Amino acid sequence: MAIIVDENTKILVQGITGREGTFHTKSMLEYGSKILAGVTPGKGGQTVYGVPVYDSVSDALKNHPDINTSIIFVPAPYAADAVYEAIDNGIKTIVIITERIPTHDTLKFVNYARLKNVTIIGPNCPGIISPGRTKVGIMPGHVFKKGIIGMVSRSGTLTYEIAHAITKSGLGQTTAVGIGGDPVTGLTFIDVLEMFRKDEETEAVVIIGEIGGDAEERAAEYIRLTKYEKPVVAYVAGRTAPPEKRMGHAGAIISMGTGSAKSKIETFEKNGIPVASFPGEVASILMKLLKK
Amino acid sequence: MKLYEYEAKKIFSEYNIPISPYDVVENPNDAKAVAEKLGFPVVVKAQVLVAGRGKAGGVKIARTSDEVYEIAAKMLGSNIKGEIVKKVMITNAIDIVKEIYVSIIVDRFMRKPVILVSSEGGVDIEELAARAPEKIIRIYVDPLIGIRDYQLRYAVSRVGLSGQQALQFMSILRSLYSIFDNLDCDLAEINPLAIDSKGNLIAVDAKIIVDDNALYRRKEFASRESAEYSEFEIEAHQAGFNYVELDGNIGIICNGAGLTMATMDTVYLKGGKPANFLDVGGGATAEIAEKATSLLLRHPNVKVIFFNILGGITRCDEVAKGLISALNKYGTGKKIVVRMMGTNEEEGRRLLNEAGIDWYDSMEMAATRAVELAKSLEV
Numbered sequence: 001m002a003i004i005v006d007e008n009t010k011i012l013v014q015g016i017t018g019r020e021g022t023f024h025t026k027s028m029l030e031y032g033s034k035i036l037a038g039v040t041p042g043k044g045g046q047t048v049y050g051v052p053v054y055d056s057v058s059d060a061l062k063n064h065p066d067i068n069t070s071i072i073f074v075p076a077p078y079a080a081d082a083v084y085e086a087i088d089n090g091i092k093t094i095v096i097i098t099e100r101i102p103t104h105d106t107l108k109f110v111n112y113a114r115l116k117n118v119t120i121i122g123p124n125c126p127g128i129i130s131p132g133r134t135k136v137g138i139m140p141g142h143v144f145k146k147g148i149i150g151m152v153s154r155s156g157t158l159t160y161e162i163a164h165a166i167t168k169s170g171l172g173q174t175t176a177v178g179i180g181g182d183p184v185t186g187l188t189f190i191d192v193l194e195m196f197r198k199d200e201e202t203e204a205v206v207i208i209g210e211i212g213g214d215a216e217e218r219a220a221e222y223i224r225l226t227k228y229e230k231p232v233v234a235y236v237a238g239r240t241a242p243p244e245k246r247m248g249h250a251g252a253i254i255s256m257g258t259g260s261a262k263s264k265i266e267t268f269e270k271n272g273i274p275v276a277s278f279p280g281e282v283a284s285i286l287m288k289l290l291k292k
Numbered sequence: 293m294k295l296y297e298y299e300a301k302k303i304f305s306e307y308n309i310p311i312s313p314y315d316v317v318e319n320p321n322d323a324k325a326v327a328e329k330l331g332f333p334v335v336v337k338a339q340v341l342v343a344g345r346g347k348a349g350g351v352k353i354a355r356t357s358d359e360v361y362e363i364a365a366k367m368l369g370s371n372i373k374g375e376i377v378k379k380v381m382i383t384n385a386i387d388i389v390k391e392i393y394v395s396i397i398v399d400r401f402m403r404k405p406v407i408l409v410s411s412e413g414g415v416d417i418e419e420l421a422a423r424a425p426e427k428i429i430r431i432y433v434d435p436l437i438g439i440r441d442y443q444l445r446y447a448v449s450r451v452g453l454s455g456q457q458a459l460q461f462m463s464i465l466r467s468l469y470s471i472f473d474n475l476d477c478d479l480a481e482i483n484p485l486a487i488d489s490k491g492n493l494i495a496v497d498a499k500i501i502v503d504d505n506a507l508y509r510r511k512e513f514a515s516r517e518s519a520e521y522s523e524f525e526i527e528a529h530q531a532g533f534n535y536v537e538l539d540g541n542i543g544i545i546c547n548g549a550g551l552t553m554a555t556m557d558t559v560y561l562k563g564g565k566p567a568n569f570l571d572v573g574g575g576a577t578a579e580i581a582e583k584a585t586s587l588l589l590r591h592p593n594v595k596v597i598f599f600n601i602l603g604g605i606t607r608c609d610e611v612a613k614g615l616i617s618a619l620n621k622y623g624t625g626k627k628i629v630v631r632m633m634g635t636n637e638e639e640g641r642r643l644l645n646e647a648g649i650d651w652y653d654s655m656e657m658a659a660t661r662a663v664e665l666a667k668s669l670e671v
Contacts, residue, residue, distance in 0.1 A: 143634065248483075
């Protein structure tokens, strides 16, 4: 098994005729992902690497009723509208690659998606890959390999770095989920941990965090409190980064000392989760924990 | 983007949040004229973006014309926690009987705006939050619906207001939420919201931070990047780089924010110090890589440039081309260490070999090498 996406994932690409949309449609097709259609308003009737383009999501679904997942490359000012269009047409998994979407837009569509039981991955993320099955994202497929490690990350290239080390060690990945680096995201570390808990193929989980917010601290507490059955290894970027800009008193009241790399690393360790010093070290810790 | 107090107060008055009359001046003569018009006593407030202005001497009371002239003359041009004061606000002093705290911010975990209210406002609010968190009331707002009346009534009851003050407080909260929602705010904060001796509620301070990602549709907030950044930072931002200056001697060029931070961390752990970090973002072309390289080649503090490129959307050969072209144009006065892996790595490495530039496969080994070189140059 894998989580969220697999060989049965039938993909719609929103914003398929843009530079990024076109480039990554090709790359996903080369990986073997099943892309049934694309949407760009006003460009209906064209094709992109053989994929038919429609003016709207409803047109695409009329012709390709099997579509169950959308990946969005639409520029930030129009991205929220693309998300609502996908949700209102019944698509249940939406991956948002677009970066720099205003936080208030994300707040609204993330809450709307929850009401409609829609899974949102991102925004500002590399997407999701279940190696050997499908890739719904922009990651380089060749650094991943089908295996037994579940990965969840707030970062893009850093995920590839660590995935590469895991692949070289021979362990490989079941699924790697980039939840995105924005303050507000659809899926969280805890959501994904819960999915990996139930996934039989996943034998251990890697969490890749970075400074800001309290998602890592919450995940660490969650792992201990729910007696997480599988080994978890963490890496946190930003030990030496300059502190984040201050958000008035309210920022300090909400964060209550969380947010720094130190706080995150200490919370992981306090809850029994080993933290790698270097990205490459994640793989060697996994090997030790799994006694391979 | 942080707004100055006077900008935030202008928005407050547009949304009918009560404030005391004010004007903003740039010289002591104008300060005196404004104060005489408003009537004494007045407060002189430095218009700076740094936090903790009051404790750093940026807020002073004046009772006479001479006093206001003197205070304004001293404050204008002074340095408050690294920021030069260019403007001061002159406003009527308020006879404060009680201080309330009100703010709205995004709670990342709940994915909702949260209204924070406390009946004990003032500069020590963070200390209160740590000591007695139950004294800060949190009201989560559904962003699809907005603030509801029962939530306002709850806030009022917890703060302990009644009658006219309760109505005033609810109207202020409603207005603050409208500002937060309408203007794409990361933060809207009133601290303190004062009750004066006549029993009126008045916003004594105003803090608004607007989401940088929403500035494209908030044209009223013209970007003022030039005031907050160095010339290298401005050049880098104009080129679309994520760039931050630090105080070491190893310049870092990398792709992706997380990997960039991890690269900095690795350099530190190996005993070196980054001079800056430059994240070229995804899909950098040769032209962009050349621009990034040339920026660091010109930077006086940089002795070693460490490239850590993990090709995904970014192609290694493009980065290699840009790097080599920058070296040809601007000279090789600095040591170069390259770590390159991923899309088109063979071609990238071939180009580097031709140009006689060493490259590494492993990020840790490359970081070790960069630190060794930087240390050898220090001696």
